[in-house]
Amino acid sequence: xxxxxxxxxxxASPARKSRADSRRSERAPSGGWRTIAAKELADHISSWxxxxxxxxxxxxxxxxxxxxxxxxxxxxxxxxxxxLAFLALFTHGSASFGSVPMITLVTLLVPLVGISFGxxxxxxxxxxxxxxxxxxxxxxxxxxxxxxxxAGIFVIAIMILSLVVLVTAIGILRLGIIPQAEDLARVLxxxxxxxxxxxxxxxxxxxxxxIIRSAATAALVGFGSWLAITMVGGFVLPAIASFLFPIDTTxxxxxxxxAATAQNLLLRVSPAQLYTDxxxxxxxxxxxxxxxxxxxxxxxxxxxxxxxxxxxxxVLLVWPQFVALVALTVLLFAIAYVMFLRQEVRx
Amino acid sequence: xxxxxxNPSEPRRGLQRRRPRPTAGLSARPRxxxxxxxxxxxxxxxxxxxxFADQTEATVRPWDVEASPSPEDRPKRRRRTVAELLADVPExxxxxxxxxxxxxxxxxxxxxxxxxxxxxxxxxxxxxNGAGKTTTVLxxxxxxxxxxxxxxxxxxxxxxxPLAVKRQVGYLPDNVGFYGGLxxxxxxxxxxxxxxxxxxRADDRIDELLAEVRLGDAADKKAETYSRGMRxxxxxxxxxxxSPSVLILDEPTIAIDPAGVEELLALLRRLVAEHxxxxxxxxxxxxxxxxxxxxxxxxxxxxxxAAGPLDELMGGAEAIVELEVAVAxxxxxxxxxxxxxxxxxxxxxxxHLDHIRIVTASHDxxxxxxxxxxxxxxxxxxxxxxGTDLMxxxxxxxxxxxxxxxx
Numbered sequence: 001x002x003x004x005x006x007x008x009x010x011x012a013s014p015a016r017k018s019r020a021d022s023r024r025s026e027r028a029p030s031g032g033w034r035t036i037a038a039k040e041l042a043d044h045i046s047s048w049x050x051x052x053x054x055x056x057x058x059x060x061x062x063x064x065x066x067x068x069x070x071x072x073x074x075x076x077x078x079x080x081x082x083x084l085a086f087l088a089l090f091t092h093g094s095a096s097f098g099s100v101p102m103i104t105l106v107t108l109l110v111p112l113v114g115i116s117f118g119x120x121x122x123x124x125x126x127x128x129x130x131x132x133x134x135x136x137x138x139x140x141x142x143x144x145x146x147x148x149x150x151a152g153i154f155v156i157a158i159m160i161l162s163l164v165v166l167v168t169a170i171g172i173l174r175l176g177i178i179p180q181a182e183d184l185a186r187v188l189x190x191x192x193x194x195x196x197x198x199x200x201x202x203x204x205x206x207x208x209x210x211i212i213r214s215a216a217t218a219a220l221v222g223f224g225s226w227l228a229i230t231m232v233g234g235f236v237l238p239a240i241a242s243f244l245f246p247i248d249t250t251x252x253x254x255x256x257x258x259a260a261t262a263q264n265l266l267l268r269v270s271p272a273q274l275y276t277d278x279x280x281x282x283x284x285x286x287x288x289x290x291x292x293x294x295x296x297x298x299x300x301x302x303x304x305x306x307x308x309x310x311x312x313x314x315v316l317l318v319w320p321q322f323v324a325l326v327a328l329t330v331l332l333f334a335i336a337y338v339m340f341l342r343q344e345v346r347x
Numbered sequence: 348x349x350x351x352x353x354n355p356s357e358p359r360r361g362l363q364r365r366r367p368r369p370t371a372g373l374s375a376r377p378r379x380x381x382x383x384x385x386x387x388x389x390x391x392x393x394x395x396x397x398x399f400a401d402q403t404e405a406t407v408r409p410w411d412v413e414a415s416p417s418p419e420d421r422p423k424r425r426r427r428t429v430a431e432l433l434a435d436v437p438e439x440x441x442x443x444x445x446x447x448x449x450x451x452x453x454x455x456x457x458x459x460x461x462x463x464x465x466x467x468x469x470x471x472x473x474x475x476n477g478a479g480k481t482t483t484v485l486x487x488x489x490x491x492x493x494x495x496x497x498x499x500x501x502x503x504x505x506x507x508x509p510l511a512v513k514r515q516v517g518y519l520p521d522n523v524g525f526y527g528g529l530x531x532x533x534x535x536x537x538x539x540x541x542x543x544x545x546x547x548r549a550d551d552r553i554d555e556l557l558a559e560v561r562l563g564d565a566a567d568k569k570a571e572t573y574s575r576g577m578r579x580x581x582x583x584x585x586x587x588x589x590s591p592s593v594l595i596l597d598e599p600t601i602a603i604d605p606a607g608v609e610e611l612l613a614l615l616r617r618l619v620a621e622h623x624x625x626x627x628x629x630x631x632x633x634x635x636x637x638x639x640x641x642x643x644x645x646x647x648x649x650x651x652x653a654a655g656p657l658d659e660l661m662g663g664a665e666a667i668v669e670l671e672v673a674v675a676x677x678x679x680x681x682x683x684x685x686x687x688x689x690x691x692x693x694x695x696x697x698x699h700l701d702h703i704r705i706v707t708a709s710h711d712x713x714x715x716x717x718x719x720x721x722x723x724x725x726x727x728x729x730x731x732x733x734g735t736d737l738m739x740x741x742x743x744x745x746x747x748x749x750x751x752x753x754x
Contacts, residue, residue, distance in 0.1 A: 035540045035541050046528075128524040128525070128526065128527070129525075130524045130525060132520040132521075133524065133585065136488055136516075136520065138510045138511075138513040138514040138541070138542060138589075139541055345485055345490045345491060
């Protein structure tokens with residue numbers, strides 16, 4: 001056994017010495033969050049939760065793709081060289097599969113993934129009695145939240161990327177379409193946006209796990225919010241928007257556009273709407289406008305010869321949505337972080 | 348509270364017995380330890396209430412830390428600086444608390460705690476649930492910020508340098524838990540990684556510790572299959588992974604069966620001796636930790652009501668002896684007979700048990716009393732000397748009773 005560290009208890013001068021010691025050791029890279037993240041990641045990947053979610057998501061993305069592949073194949077000769085051919089694997093909903101494209105299913109399921117890896121982050125440590133033991137180790141308190149968030153993002157990224165690889169590989173094998181660099185880049189940006197959207201839900205779930213002591217309650221609240229935002233939000237928010245900012249057809253065209261813009265902005269408080277905007281612009285290069293806010297834009301978008309936007313143009317189109325999604329995620333994470341730091345170790 | 352500070356160079360005892368708040372029930376029970384108590388506080392020799400008169404003034408806040416020592420012309424009542432509070436701390440003290448207070452809203456969980464634990468000591472913090480033991484422990488580890496007062500662990504302020512403190516202090520929390528999906532060994536490895544111990548050294552140390560707490564065979568089973576006692580032992584191994592110099596154990600014997608407690612205490616005794624640790628342990632079961640502690644402190648409603656070496660706290664019982672007596676026949680018979688025995692000073696009925704009389708004497712009168720009762724044809728059915736275990740001390744020092752109920 002190693003001898004206990006020789007320390008001195010006298011508060012006067014030796015304290016100063018040991019304070020210098022401790023400052024030196026605090027400067028040394030403790031990397032507490034990395035240790036915690038590594039452990040959480042290992043836990044996630046070996047968990048049933050991960051295996052089941054991966055299986056469900058893989059199934060739900062490969063199935064629509066499998067059906068749309070035959071549609072795409074039928075037109076493949078005509079569409080040869082068209083970047084849409086490859087993206088159609090993701091975006092085309094086959095009539096034989098209820099016209100549901102793969103990205104719609106993924107959009108629906110991504111929040112589930114985010115919530116699943118976060119809802120029991122803090123409260124399970126508390127109920128297991130491991131939190132006080134963990135915090136008695138030389139790690140900063142924020143290392144715990146940071147580590148858990150990092151591990152969550154990482155595991156989601158692994159999931160989404162393996163999905164992209166799976167779909168791409170099947171597409172190549174079944175269609176023989178070799179995706180161009182632009183196609184791959186678009187799919188990659190879509191994957192990043194999807195990880196970002198999942199991170200929003202992860203941050204939300206971590207916040208719930210900080211506030212709500214019971215993991216089961218936190219999960220229920222999380223999944224309830226997911227349903228509310230993705231399902232009801234699709235109907236309720238537009239209704240609220242048109243109630244608050246009615247478009248009066250007798251008013252001037254400027255006023256009508258003003259009301260429409262206000263409606264559009266209100267809809268975009270929903271992260272689901274932000275993500276849908278990003279999807280629309282990134283996965284369909286024909287999209288040349290997301291929000292039309294004045295007559296000039298409306299006429300110019302109609303007068304434009306339908307062309308395909310380059311990726312950077314598409315990204316530029318939804319850059320505000322990207323920023324807003326990041327901001328919402330950071331906001332939720334910051335609230336969870338502060339709440340956790342201010343909480344007592346025991347209830 | 349400035350009176351006791353007039354001569355700061357005078358060495359203070361590590362701990363003083365705090366006078367319990369006067370309560371009505373107190374006078375009913377003779378309090379033999381009061382006068383010759385060796386652990387008596389050196390301060391307030393004349394004014395017993397001095398300690399309570401003006402505590403609200405004697406607060407130390409974190410922002411007082413940098414304040415220069417005040418000149419003599421300052422008003423007498425003022426907040427004392429940290430330096431003043433720590434002026435009398437012995438050189439080899441490992442855990443120091445001065446005027447340590449923690450409030451949650453209106454509730455005072457820990458109330459002006461003074462505590463000094465020296466290197467190599469095993470100190471038992473005793474008190475009922477909710478007396479403030481865990482809060483104290485959390486403040487020592489920097490897991491909770493004190494409202495007022497000063498804490499030093501190994502000369503460090505846990506609030507300001509929590510990492511430096513946590514690196515050297517092993518902690519077994521109340522109701523320790525482990526990650527159920529990981530094995531015992533993996534749980535310890537995680538702790539070792541969090542402490543930045545290199546993999547190979549950690550594995551050797553974990554093997555050693557697991558053998559020491561007799562979990563060698565169960566080490567590779569999932570922690571969720573562990574029994575309560577096994578979890579507690581794994582918790583002790585976990586606290587020792589970082590090779591600490593201080594060990595803080597919060598209710599180490601809670602919810603373990605008597606045999607398990609014996610085993611755990613034997614283990615702790617061995618570990619403390621082997622690793623020359625300074626130990627602070629808390630418990631609400633007095634007899635269990637009695638044999639382990641060099642010194643004990645009694646906590647009640649956030650206050651340390653008494654502290655000192657066990658034999659000194661019991662020292663008062665040497666001079667005055669209390670005997671519980673019961674006979675076959677009317678208890679009133681005892682009164683007359685007992686008072687005739689030389690040395691007996693009083694005979695009072697037990698407040699709870701009608702048939703028991705409490706006989707107070709200046710020395711042990713068990714033998715003559717038994718003879719006298721037999722001569723009076725009052726066969727003895729119960730004779731027990733009080734003041735020989737912690738429960739009695741507890742009754743003596745915590746007037747409001749365990750869990751706030753009267754005894």
